[in-house]
Amino acid sequence: MKRMKVKRTIVANIFNPNVMKIMIMGLIWESTVGIFSRGERTEFEASDLECGSVDSSHYFTNGDNLGYSQVNHKRVSxxxxxxxxQKLIxxxxxxxxxxxxxxxxxxxIFSAVQPEPFKSAAKLVAVSKEVVEDLLDLDVSVTETKEFIQFVSGAQILPGSVPLAHRYGGHQFGVWAGQLGDGRAxxxxVYIxxxxxxxxxxLKGSGKTPYSRDGDGRAVLRSSIREFLCSEALNYLGIPTSRAASLVVSNDNVKRDQFYNGSVKNEKGAVVLRVAKSWFRFGSLEILAHSGETELLRTLVDFIIKQYFPFINATNSNRYLDFFSQVVTDTSYLIAHWMSVGFAHGVCNTDNFSVLSVTLDYGPxxxxxxxxxxxVPNTSDDEGRYKIGNQANVGRYNLDKLRKALTPLLDSKQQLSAEQILKDYPDLYHIKLMELFKAKLGLFGRDKNDDYLIKYLLKLMEDTRADFTMTFRQLSEITxxxxxxHSISEEYWALQDIARHTKxxxxxxxxxxxxxKNIVDSDEARRTRMQSxxxxxxxxxxxxxxxxxxAEGNDFSEVHLLQKVLCYxxxxxxxxxxxxxxxxxPPWARELRVSCSS
Known part of the structure; x- marks a missing residue:
C-alpha cells in the first residue's frame, strides 16, 4: 500500500529531548482556528452560559407531555x-x-448484564444541556422527571435497551494484564x-459485571465529578472526547482506599451517563488476538471499519492496513492536541485508547x-511512565500493540507494511505538534527557525516554572x-514570571x-486569532x-460554575x-494528589 513519504528532521520532541519526534499524514481534522474558536464575545457573566446547568427554572417544562416541545422540537418525555x-447483539x-x-x-464481545440500582435515592446534580438536547434530541426539561433520573442511575431500562458489558484486555503500565473489560460500566x-x-x-459506576475482578462495580463522587467536568471541558477545547450527559449521586457508601495506604473511607457512590460514537478500544482487539479467537477478531474489525470508517473500502484486501494507518494518524493528532493544552491523561494503557482516537476513561x-x-498527574505512576513528556512515546507503544493484535488478519507482506506505517508515526506527531504551537503563537506560513522559536520558549518556561496555559494566553493578550x-504589567503575571529569565x-x-513576516496581518487580528x-x-x-x-458537603455550586466556565x-x-x-x-495546589482509585 502506498504511503506518502515525509522528509524526516533531526529535531527532538519539544516536550522531552529524548522523546521521538512525530509527524502527520492522512486526513486533517479541522483547521486549528476552526477547532478552537467559540463565538465572538470576549467577556460576559457565567449566568449567560447555557451549555449545562441543572438550574431548570428558565427551561420549558412539560414532563407529562408526549412528543416534542413546540419551542425547540425536542422530546419532552x-x-x-x-x-x-439490536445491531450490536x-x-x-x-x-x-x-x-x-x-x-x-x-x-x-459482550455479556448481557443488568445495572445495579442504588439502595438509596439517586439525585441528579449535573447535566450537560448540549449533550441532552443536541446529541440526544431531548428537551432539557426531561431531566427534571423521575423517569430520567431512574434511567441515568440504572434503575430503569428503556424499551429496546439490552444492557451490555464489553469484554476487552490490555497492556497496563507496559505489562499484559489479560482480561479486563467493563467492570463497572x-x-x-445506541441512539441515532x-x-x-x-x-x-x-453508564459508569452502575454495578458489577463479569469483568469486575475484585471491584465493587461502583464509582465515587470525586472521580465522577472529575470525569463529568473534564470530558465536557476537553470537548469545548476542541479535543475529541467522550461526552458526559449527566451525573447522579446517592448516599450509598462506597469504600475506597484512595491512595492505597490502608486508609479506607466511605465515599458517596455516583453514576455518569457517558456518550461516545464507540467504546471500542485497542484492548477490544488485543483480547481476541491473545485468546486465538481469529474469526471473531475479523468480525469485530470488519464491523468497526464498516460502522466507523466508511471511507475505507470494506471489501478491499488491504482494508486492515488502511484501518491501522488511519488509527495511527488520528492517534498522533489526538496526543498532539493533548500536549497543546498541557493535558496529561494519566493512565495511557492500551485499554484506555480508543480505536476512534477520542479521549476515553478519565482517571488521574x-x-x-x-x-x-x-x-505526572497520577500518584500511582511511581516510574513516571505516563508523564506528559512521554505520552507520544506511549502512543507509539500502544499502536504497536494494536499492530500485533491485527497480525492474525494480515499476510506476510501486509505485516511488513504495517511496520512501515508505524515507523511514520514520530513524524506524524511532530509536524502536527508544530502546527498547533505555531498557531498558539499566531504564526503564519513556514520559517526554518519556527521549531527553534517554540522550543526556546518552552525551555524558558521550564527554567522559570512559568504557567503553561497563561503564558500562551497572555502572549495572545499583550500588544x-x-x-x-519590554513593558509587562502585573495583569500579565505569567509573562512577568518568565521575564525573570535573562534570555x-x-x-x-x-x-x-x-x-x-506574517503577511497581511495586524496586531489586533493576531491577538484575536491567538485568543481563539x-x-x-x-x-x-x-x-x-x-x-x-x-460537593461532598452537598454543595454543587462550584461544579455548576466550572461547567459553565469551561464551556467557553x-x-x-x-x-x-x-x-x-x-x-x-494557590500554594496548596502543589500538594494535591490524584490516584487511580475511583
Missing part, C-alpha cells in the same frame, strides 16, 4: 424516545452464561439522532500548571507595542521579528478539588475571574 441494542455472539459473576469469558444501547449521528450511551488526569515535561517596549527578551525580539485557540480557563486540579470538597474556555468571564480561575494557582 422518554416515553417515545428509543434506544436499541445481531453482529456478535453474546456471552452464553447469563449469571452475573466474575469469570474468564471467551468467544464473545453498562452500555445501554435527528442528524443521523450514532451515539452509544454508557491533570492539566499542567507550570510547564514541566516530567509532570506588540508592549512587548517591543526572555532575546526570545521576544526573535518572536517579534517572526511576527513581522489559547484558553484562559482549563480544569486545573485545584479547581476540581475545590468543587469536589463542596477562550472567553474572559467575570465570575471566573472573581473565582481566581486565571490567577496564580
Amino acid at each position: 422518554l416515553d417515545l424516545w428509543k434506544l436499541t441494542s 445481531e453482529s456478535f455472539p453474546l456471552d452464553p452464561i447469563k449469571e452475573n459473576y466474575v469469570r474468564q469469558v471467551r468467544d464473545c 453498562h452500555l445501554l444501547g 439522532n435527528r442528524h443521523g449521528t450514532r451515539w452509544e450511551l454508557q 488526569f491533570g492539566f499542567m500548571d507550570f510547564y514541566d515535561p516530567n509532570f 506588540q507595542q508592549q512587548l517591543e517596549a 526572555f527578551f532575546h526570545w521576544v525580539n526573535l518572536y517579534l521579528s517572526r511576527l513581522n 485557540i489559547n484558553p484562559r480557563y482549563i480544569l486545573r486540579n485545584w479547581m476540581a478539588e475545590s468543587a469536589i470538597k463542596k 474556555p477562550f472567553n474572559k468571564q467575570t465570575e471566573a475571574e472573581e473565582a481566581g480561575y486565571s490567577s496564580h494557582p
Whole structure:
C-alpha cells in the first residue's frame, strides 16, 4: 500500500529531548482556528452560559407531555424516545452464561448484564444541556422527571435497551494484564439522532459485571465529578472526547482506599451517563488476538471499519492496513492536541485508547500548571511512565500493540507494511505538534527557525516554572507595542514570571521579528486569532478539588460554575475571574494528589 513519504528532521520532541519526534499524514481534522474558536464575545457573566446547568427554572417544562416541545422540537418525555441494542447483539455472539459473576469469558464481545440500582435515592446534580438536547434530541426539561433520573442511575431500562458489558484486555503500565473489560460500566444501547449521528450511551459506576475482578462495580463522587467536568471541558477545547450527559449521586457508601495506604473511607457512590460514537478500544482487539479467537477478531474489525470508517473500502484486501494507518494518524493528532493544552491523561494503557482516537476513561488526569515535561498527574505512576513528556512515546507503544493484535488478519507482506506505517508515526506527531504551537503563537506560513522559536520558549518556561496555559494566553493578550517596549504589567503575571529569565527578551525580539513576516496581518487580528485557540480557563486540579470538597458537603455550586466556565474556555468571564480561575494557582495546589482509585 502506498504511503506518502515525509522528509524526516533531526529535531527532538519539544516536550522531552529524548522523546521521538512525530509527524502527520492522512486526513486533517479541522483547521486549528476552526477547532478552537467559540463565538465572538470576549467577556460576559457565567449566568449567560447555557451549555449545562441543572438550574431548570428558565427551561420549558412539560414532563407529562408526549412528543416534542413546540419551542425547540425536542422530546419532552422518554416515553417515545428509543434506544436499541439490536445491531450490536445481531453482529456478535453474546456471552452464553447469563449469571452475573466474575469469570474468564471467551468467544464473545459482550455479556448481557443488568445495572445495579442504588439502595438509596439517586439525585441528579449535573447535566450537560448540549449533550441532552443536541446529541440526544431531548428537551432539557426531561431531566427534571423521575423517569430520567431512574434511567441515568440504572434503575430503569428503556424499551429496546439490552444492557451490555464489553469484554476487552490490555497492556497496563507496559505489562499484559489479560482480561479486563467493563467492570463497572453498562452500555445501554445506541441512539441515532435527528442528524443521523450514532451515539452509544454508557453508564459508569452502575454495578458489577463479569469483568469486575475484585471491584465493587461502583464509582465515587470525586472521580465522577472529575470525569463529568473534564470530558465536557476537553470537548469545548476542541479535543475529541467522550461526552458526559449527566451525573447522579446517592448516599450509598462506597469504600475506597484512595491512595492505597490502608486508609479506607466511605465515599458517596455516583453514576455518569457517558456518550461516545464507540467504546471500542485497542484492548477490544488485543483480547481476541491473545485468546486465538481469529474469526471473531475479523468480525469485530470488519464491523468497526464498516460502522466507523466508511471511507475505507470494506471489501478491499488491504482494508486492515488502511484501518491501522488511519488509527495511527488520528492517534498522533489526538496526543498532539493533548500536549497543546498541557493535558496529561494519566493512565495511557492500551485499554484506555480508543480505536476512534477520542479521549476515553478519565482517571488521574491533570492539566499542567507550570510547564514541566516530567509532570505526572497520577500518584500511582511511581516510574513516571505516563508523564506528559512521554505520552507520544506511549502512543507509539500502544499502536504497536494494536499492530500485533491485527497480525492474525494480515499476510506476510501486509505485516511488513504495517511496520512501515508505524515507523511514520514520530513524524506524524511532530509536524502536527508544530502546527498547533505555531498557531498558539499566531504564526503564519513556514520559517526554518519556527521549531527553534517554540522550543526556546518552552525551555524558558521550564527554567522559570512559568504557567503553561497563561503564558500562551497572555502572549495572545499583550500588544506588540508592549512587548517591543519590554513593558509587562502585573495583569500579565505569567509573562512577568518568565521575564525573570535573562534570555526572555532575546526570545521576544526573535518572536517579534517572526511576527513581522506574517503577511497581511495586524496586531489586533493576531491577538484575536491567538485568543481563539489559547484558553484562559482549563480544569486545573485545584479547581476540581475545590468543587469536589463542596460537593461532598452537598454543595454543587462550584461544579455548576466550572461547567459553565469551561464551556467557553477562550472567553474572559467575570465570575471566573472573581473565582481566581486565571490567577496564580494557590500554594496548596502543589500538594494535591490524584490516584487511580475511583
